[in-house]
Amino acid sequence: MDVYKEWLGIPEGPRPPDYYALLRLVQFEDDPEKIRKHYKKLNAHVRKYATGQYSVESQELLNELAKAMLCLTDAESKKEYDRSLGRVIDERDAATGRKPLTAYLQEEGVLTGAQVNEVKSHADRIGLTLRDAVVQMKLATVEQATRAYANELGLSYIDLADMVPEEAALDALPKNVVRRYTCLPLFVDAEKVLVACADEPSHDLEEEIRLRFGRPMKTVLATPQSIKENIDRYYAPGMRKEPTAPAKAGGMAAKTGGMAAKIAQKVAQQKPVSSLSPEERAERRNLGIVLACMTFVILGNLDTWVLWDLAWRHFLPLSFQYFPFVGTLILGGPALFVIWQLYFKSR
Incomplete structure (x- = not known):
């Protein structure tokens, strides 16, 4: 006997049904009180069969209902369960309003909900950033991860293969500085200096740019490898005279x-x-x-x-x-x- 259909009125489909279908809720219901209310109602209904010939099936179903209710009323468990069902969860940081790069990769279909959890666990266990973890696990390319990281930081992503930096910008920033911060100056205009960085720029780098160029920097993100390759290309030995200190x-x-x-x-x-x-x-x-x-x-x-x-x-x-x-x-x-x-x- 299909107890899900006969006792709970769940149409034919996957068995066992997901927790939302089991508790007769709309998918991804977020109201814990409504979840508990549905659980109590279904629990009382299934208990009617606890003393008859279907006592074993009744007890098993009661246990399933309890597990579903406990999962969906616990914030962290519910978040992980929803991800496993394909829900894209807005995980914006309360202070910055930013979403982690894994959320952007999930929105783009690069990661599944289950893979997001795997990436976070791997990053915490090994001590990596999420960007490095997702690349190391070969779940995304360096370009995909860096583009998502740029979205997380609210910055633009740039492919340095399409760019030719201005000589004046390169001449103003010495090789030891660009290597230290893994950055590459691109253009100088009347207001700002466009600088490609591998990570969110530090205050020290921003101050260095301000002192050398006399104006603030505007950051764009590029892959670390592309920046290093361009540093080797544009700062080859003897290629340019090193500027003096600020x-x-x-x-x-x-x-x-x-x-x-x-x-x-x-x-x-x-x-x-x-x-x-x-x-x-x-x-x-x-x-x-x-x-x-x-x-x-x-x-x-x-x-x-x-x-x-x-x-x-x-x-x-x-x-x-x-x-x-x-x-x-x-x-x-x-x-x-x-x-x-x-x-x-x-x-």
Whole structure:
């Protein structure tokens, strides 16, 4: 006997029916109170057969009804179940209003609801982004995943094979910067700089662009591989002259240089340590600590903003761009020795 048809009035079709059909609900019903109401009504009806010859079938059907109700009244379980039935769920982030790239891929028919869950589990387990996970699982191409990621970020997607960057834009941004941020400058207009990026741009990159071009950047997304290929193409060795550091660096160097001159003048005017009172000695030690800190701040800024572009990058490996403090290492020791002699050593 077909208990679904005879007892619940469900027309012939897939057996067992999906949870919505089982509870006599419209598909993807979202009102939990209505779901519970239908469950209670059907539960009471099926219990009429619990003591007769169909007691086993009755109990099995009661269990199915309970499972359906519990699934559809639990938000997370319902979301996963609805996806398995092909429902496209709007998962916009409450703060940003963005949908994840998996939602866009599902809308395009690239992913099924079940595959969305698999991608998320794989990404969480391995520690990947959703874009990398969906590509690694070979469920979407890099282009499809990047286009969906651009939609998630509210950015445009661009195929760099169709673009020829302006030479002026390429000349203004040095090779070490485009490699560090995996980006490629494309065009410069009166208001913005169009830059192709592999990911959402960081604040540091936006500031770098603003300082070098004197205007903000407009971001478009491209595949990481296409950006790297174009960097190799347009920044080949000897192809273009490296620009100098942004104006901000020069200003910082000038300020720190002026501070160094003032400190040196103060050192020259100091009295011998032996002639100082305990309070004056404590004050001098504190001044020595400040001077030591300022020395490393000055040297670090010179290394980062001036000497890296002017000197270090020409003969040091590219990996040193993440720790460009060569001058600090060379001059820091002697500077500390002098400060120790002047401010800390008892004479």
